[in-house]
Amino acid sequence: xxxxxxxxxxxxxxxxxxxDDRLPNKCExxxxxxxxxxxxxxxxxxxxxxxxxxxxxxxxxxxxxxKYNTSETRLTExxxxxxxxxxQYSVHAERPGSLRYAKGASQTMMTLKNLVxxxxxxxxxxxxxxxxxxxxxxxDMKKQCxxxxxxxxxxxxxxxxxxxxxxxENFLCQNHVLKPSEQECMEEVWKGDMGAKGGAEKAESESxxxxxxxxxxxxxxxxxxxx
Numbered sequence: 001x002x003x004x005x006x007x008x009x010x011x012x013x014x015x016x017x018x019x020d021d022r023l024p025n026k027c028e029x030x031x032x033x034x035x036x037x038x039x040x041x042x043x044x045x046x047x048x049x050x051x052x053x054x055x056x057x058x059x060x061x062x063x064x065x066x067k068y069n070t071s072e073t074r075l076t077e078x079x080x081x082x083x084x085x086x087x088q089y090s091v092h093a094e095r096p097g098s099l100r101y102a103k104g105a106s107q108t109m110m111t112l113k114n115l116v117x118x119x120x121x122x123x124x125x126x127x128x129x130x131x132x133x134x135x136x137x138x139x140d141m142k143k144q145c146x147x148x149x150x151x152x153x154x155x156x157x158x159x160x161x162x163x164x165x166x167x168x169e170n171f172l173c174q175n176h177v178l179k180p181s182e183q184e185c186m187e188e189v190w191k192g193d194m195g196a197k198g199g200a201e202k203a204e205s206e207s208x209x210x211x212x213x214x215x216x217x218x219x220x221x222x223x224x225x226x227x
Contacts, residue, residue, distance in 0.1 A: 024137055027185040028098045029144040030177045034169040036085045037156070040078040044069065075160045083145035087134045098185035101141070152176060 068074055092100045094107055105113070112122050134142070149156070152172060159171045174183055 022137075024101070024141040024144065025182075025185070026144075026148075027173070027178055027182050028101065029141055029148055030173040031098055031169060031185055032086060032089070032101060032141065033083070033145045033148060034167075034172055037078060037082050038168045040082060040085075041074070041160075044074055044078065075157065079149065079156070083142050083149060086142040086145050087138060089134075089138050089141070091135050091137050095190075097188045099188055099190050101138070102190070148177065 088103050089101045090103070090105060092102050092107065094100075095102070112124070116122050155172055155176045156168075159166070159168055163171055169186065173186060178186075
């Protein structure tokens with residue numbers, strides 16, 4: 001019981017200590033803005049739809065046709081409510097730097113929910129129904145995203161029409177929004193969590209392979225001794 005109480009106390013302290021740790025910085029906002037916008041554009045990039053622009057005049061002049069995947073319409077639709085997608089993120093307090101922002105429930109929150117499902121009373125200072133609501137950090141990132149998108153709208157359009165051969169995060173964040181000293185988060189890449197299912201399976205697989213190799217060597221030694 002003492003061990004259980006200690007684990008429970010540590011988990012709760014971990015959450016509350018990081019709940020309002022700090023608001024997202026400019027690098028983190030730009031990073032996730034570009035990730036979401038790039039993703040939205042990639043989903044429509046292969047469309048073969050053709051748009052007809054302009055009005056049919058009495059002279060019979062035809063409307064101008066333009067490919068959807070190079071049109072301003074595609075960009076407008078992608079940008080529309082793009083910052084709302086930020087609200088899908090959660091704070092994974094067990095991860096460092098910008099990597100703490102990711103979609104899906106954090107390990108810490110899943111642990112607390114499992115305790116609740118087992119009948120343990122967990123008090124985070126808010127109703128259980130609000131546990132999945134966007135955190136203060138995520139809500140602030142959404143607001144900063146909207147401000148940044150409005151401020152650098154021309155840069156995004158310039159990239160879309162003339163520089164799509166470059167990654168958006170490089171063109172917008174590194175070349176226009178951030179100073180060299182502010183770009184640290186751009187180098188942070190999530191390589192998986194060994195505590196997650198995938199990481200556990202990988203570790204188990206590697207362990208099995210090593211065990212198999214060890215047994216194979218043992219068999220060869222035995223065979224050699226018998227000879």
